[in-house]
Amino acid sequence: MDEPARPRRRLPSAERQIVLIEGAAAAFAEDGFGVTTRELARRMGVTQALLYKHFPSKDALIDAVLERRFLAERSGPDPRLLDGPGALDGRIAAFYIDFVNRATRQNLRLFLRASLDGVNLPVRYRSRLDQRYLMPILGALRREAGLPNLEALAVSPAERELAVMLHGALVFTLIRRDVYRVAFPVSHPDIVALQARVYAAGALAEMRRQHAAGD
Amino acid sequence: MDEPARPRRRLPSAERQIVLIEGAAAAFAEDGFGVTTRELARRMGVTQALLYKHFPSKDALIDAVLERRFLAERSGPDPRLLDGPGALDGRIAAFYIDFVNRATRQNLRLFLRASLDGVNLPVRYRSRLDQRYLMPILGALRREAGLPNLEALAVSPAERELAVMLHGALVFTLIRRDVYRVAFPVSHPDIVALQARVYAAGALAEMRRQHAAGD
DNA sequence: TCACTAAGTTGTCATTTGATTACTTATCGT
């Protein structure tokens, strides 16, 4: 009645590594990088020694997890979602709902854990965040406000902060969901829509104000 | 030339416990709850065994740290800051700058670490957050929008989310500062002021919209 | 002053944990 003693599959090294990395990612995300190698192996149904056949140390495994989840190239949302014909807030919501969907519970928790432990992912992430999210948003605001586009006039630090504000508000809802585990009486799409409305109205005014005041 | 071998002070139990809790808080905030009891003792300049004279286990010490930092009663900002005569955005900034000043690096990191590890501080925090920050903000918005006050008309979930939005945006700047450790080209008071401007304009419109639409 | 109390230390134990070595066997090309 114990285990069916499944005839454990043997995988090519490259495939096994991916299985180990994904299994470790799940465990680290949930319980932290302090999870023991034995516990990792147990959850993945392999022996502890196998980990050391594929990774020289536990730290190397952690690095592999972070590499795969955060540094491997992946695509972003379509910036053209911001170009459409409708109202600005609707376009912002359509654009940013993509971000909320991509940010999985595991990734958010891993990102925070790694950051707390001094692995500086955010600095390596910055250019991608700028390119994929912040600049498209600022471009849309500029257009809507009838201001020069991004190529014509460089983005100031205060302007970038303006874009980060929406981003931060959305990240915080993800933290509430995946870290704080609070109940949500309002659905996520509704929250994104609400924030997009507030932001579209307020940010447009601020964008005009900044440019009128010469930053 | 080594240590002056200071004649180590002997403290009454109650005082020593506070010293230990504060020392542990600093260590846990920086390096996580995985810090060993030996390392804790070393940093505080006492022996490892002393910890067990004052706390039955390492977990009990962790609990004491969280209790002292997050569950002990403390005051909030003055809600009257939101009543003043000036523009709404200036009043919101004055009110919320207090929050940014209270949230120390250690507390933010401890809070996140504990939350990631399943200690549900946010649920215990919720009522205090509502009372001290969210409801005062909503009250000010209601007044500014010429809507019924909070006693006259209950706060809907969507309305609460509206208040959480500003809160989240500000918490995210704290995370950038204390967890991500990014450089800030814009000063924190300036960021709070910027977010207050964006929010005051956008949230007021949203507040009116919600009430016109009957939520 | 002196003995009593409790604050603090030394030394140690049983486990846990990262890592490694020597062994077993599934899988595949010929």
Add this chain to the structure above:
DNA sequence: ACGATAAGTAATCAAATGACAACTTAGTGA
């Protein structure tokens, strides 16, 4: 069919770690 290759395991080591018992001594009150 079969042997070479490499995927996987069992067993073990040394160091680290939470916890504790036995011992020392600073501080206080009579």
